[in-house]
Amino acid sequence: MIKEWISKGHGEYREIPSERDFFQEVKESKNVVCHFYRDSTFRCKILDKHLAALAKKHIETKFLKLNVEKAPFLCERLRIKVIPTLALVMDGKTKDYVVGFSDLGSTDDFTTETLEWRLGYANVINYSGNLMEPPFQNQKKFGTNITKMEKTIRGKKYDSDSDDD
16 A cells, blocks of 8 residues: 555655646555645745645645646635645545644644644544644644634635536
């Protein structure tokens, strides 16, 4: 299974050149995390660092990035309005989104473990930690976001229309 995943591009965080490539990539892998980014957005570079680390650790999931300026149709179809946005794709359908950093403690200094927890909560990676305790919950200044997160975490608020394919 690991050899098959590696042959499909798992184990590394890489850029795809166009929205056409996005459809091919999500078709061939069960779990995909795609970072919709813009070069000029500083927070995208923060996410890049964490995603590169997680791609090596979670070989069961494919980690990609796509420049929004090269994918206007896809961004409109997936209703991506905030950059950075992670689209969490399972079985070819976009099931959830991580929009900006609000699910990550609303700070630029979030840890890779916090992002790993959020992706585990969405079931797009095999997460071995406790899903009931976000890594940032113990830090007082982030405590207020936990209740807000409950409303958006299941993806209903940002539900994609890609289910009608």
